[in-house]
Amino acid sequence: MRECTIKREEREQMDIVRLDGALDSYSFPRLESVLTELRENQRHRVVLDCKGLDYISSAALGALIGFARRAREQQGDMKLVKLSPKIYNIVELLGFHKILEIHSSVDEAVARFEAG
Amino acid sequence: MRECTIKREEREQMDIVRLDGALDSYSFPRLESVLTELRENQRHRVVLDCKGLDYISSAALGALIGFARRAREQQGDMKLVKLSPKIYNIVELLGFHKILEIHSSVDEAVARFEAG
Amino acid sequence: MNAAAQHPDIHGFVTLHIPSQYGYLRVLRQSVMDTCARAGLSEFDAAQLEMAVDEACANIIEHSYGRSKDASIKGDAGIHVNLFQRKDQVVVEMYDHGQGFDFEEHESVDPEEYMDRGQERGLGMFIIRKFVDDVAYQRGTPKGNCLKLVKHIH
């Protein structure tokens, strides 16, 4: 029975945020506080590792999109990696794969950030 | 929602059986048929990889012990590897760690078989 | 036990009663996924029904119980959920004793509109309508407000 955990690894040029468990209405406030903290610290380049993510609510997806939009205004972005097929399917049905950048590995997303 | 899967890999000297999911009263008949098949084919040296095992009933544990006992009469054994702490704790509370040989990796158990 | 459970067309009737709190949505989602697996629904169809149920119950907690000004309406009565398979359908019925709402009047915002409008309203109603094959809502039945979601097994 995994609680949702959100781990942040601060690198020089960007942050890797690792999700584990379910991002639902219960864990939503925790996601929000991590996103607020990133914004307040001017950390606009984020790779979101969704390997351990087994559920995401629409409100949580909305918060990620909101973060990505504002980050882009600061030449940053939030890129999603390692989505399970189940969650990718949901993201696609909602059309959010056109808005959020999705990669298959952390390295790939990091490389995209480094390429500018 | 994982169904229990039982995968058998036949090597020259022994069999590696990999468990995934829950060995409960529902999946018990499947375990029994795998054990019967091994016995009928004179495959008495078995390494049971429990990495993906998230539950085991007392009846399933009993079946493993029964298999190990008869295998020993044929100079074989059933050795358990990669038990989660949760399942190891149950095995210990029942005193079955004194009957079943338990190792932390497949290689370690294989080496024990090879050492005779 | 519910009379419906005795009906010959109905398989695997499971009922679950949870408090009206977000922390119980997980066990509800697990029960939905378990029912879907048993019914042979594909992983994707199961995930869609799981999300529709989760969004619907989050709405019950937030809006049906949460927004009430009438002090006699509290979340104590919880959420009652029936899960079962009927022929080639998985059915989820959710009952609450909150204030309910006019389902037909609340049009769903689709994802594009949602983006354009700056996400001022959620996608819950859109997901509930689009991720299942049939939806019915009845306000104020003797067992409370009832939302019924149906997903076909292909």
Next chain:
Amino acid sequence: MNAAAQHPDIHGFVTLHIPSQYGYLRVLRQSVMDTCARAGLSEFDAAQLEMAVDEACANIIEHSYGRSKDASIKGDAGIHVNLFQRKDQVVVEMYDHGQGFDFEEHESVDPEEYMDRGQERGLGMFIIRKFVDDVAYQRGTPKGNCLKLVKHIH
């Protein structure tokens, strides 16, 4: 909803009703683990309660419903389970409408005896008694046979 759920000492009252079939033990175990996590039980204590509940319900399916010669006793009535936290305890109550048994008369076989006797009888009763802090069984209450298991939160 059960009156007990309204009691101020009782937290997170969840009820689950499942058919009397082995395939539903998994969703029951998940509900037990969810309740234990919420109550802050250690991983090991939670696993012990999970196993006691699983063995108890497997016994209901196999013995209470399964062994009946009385055709009016069938598994249709299923198993009703209440899960809740009361003060520093996690409580699981299981109700069935099968034939039940004389709980005190059935002594539990311990693992050594079990090995010596060549496993002719199971460990279910031993696990139910040893893995929890309190056990009570009542045969033939108005709501059926009731087995109540209690695990303390340390």
